[in-house]
Amino acid sequence: MKKVITGHDGQGKSVFFKVESETVTVGSPIVDWHEIWATHADDKIPVDTSAGKSREQYTADVHNVFPARNQSMFRVLDFKPGDAADALTPDEFDAFVSQLPGLASHMEQDDPGMHTTDSVDYGVIISGKIKLELDDGEQVELTAGDVFVQNGTRHAWRVEEHCRMAVVLVGTDRQ
Incomplete structure (x- = not known):
């Protein structure tokens, strides 16, 4: 996957901020996590490469996998079949979670994956298929080309075969 990000130089001219082959930010037997871009509540556009923030701070500086209010995150996730998660030892699971700050605190202990x-999450299934599960076990299967809007609901992703998903998360306040 090629990642192309545009921005502006110190004179306001459009420039290619980053052009590269995307690598996995966090890999595991459960999911490969590609962190593409993140904005913070105080970020302004146009993005100026001379403004003191390095290019890497927008993509590799993951302090929490879920955005705070007025933050946004763009990522691609490669989910692996459900049995992969079941095969993890406790140490392997702890190692995976330690690479993704904030993930463990959002996961329910008594209902794995929930x-x-x-945040409001806007997503598209790029390839494969995945099931979106909500309260009471209700599920909808999503396949390549399907889109979803996740409005801060309690949910889980159920994976029977490989699935690649692109998603933009926008942090908001809960009522």
């Missing part, structure tokens, strides 16, 4: 975030 979680709730303070």
Whole structure:
């Protein structure tokens, strides 16, 4: 996957901020996590490469996997079949979670995979298929080309075969 990000130089001219082959930010037997871009509540556009923030701070500086209010995150996730998660040892699971700050605190202990975030998530299934599960076990299968809007609901992703998903998360306040 090629990642192309545009921005502006100190004179306001459009420039290619970053052009590269995307690598996995966090890999595991459960999901490969590609962190593409993140904005913070105080960020302004146009993005100026001379403004003191390095290019890497927008993509590799993941302090929490879920955005705070007025933050946004763009990522691509490669989910692996459900049995992969079951095969993890406790140490492997702890190692995976330690690479993704904030993930463990959102996951429900008594219902694996279920979680709730303070964000609106806009996503598209690029390849494969995945099931979106909500309260009471209700599920909808999503396949390549399908889109979803996740409005801060309690949910889980159920994976039977490989699935690649692109998603933008926008942090908001919960009522």
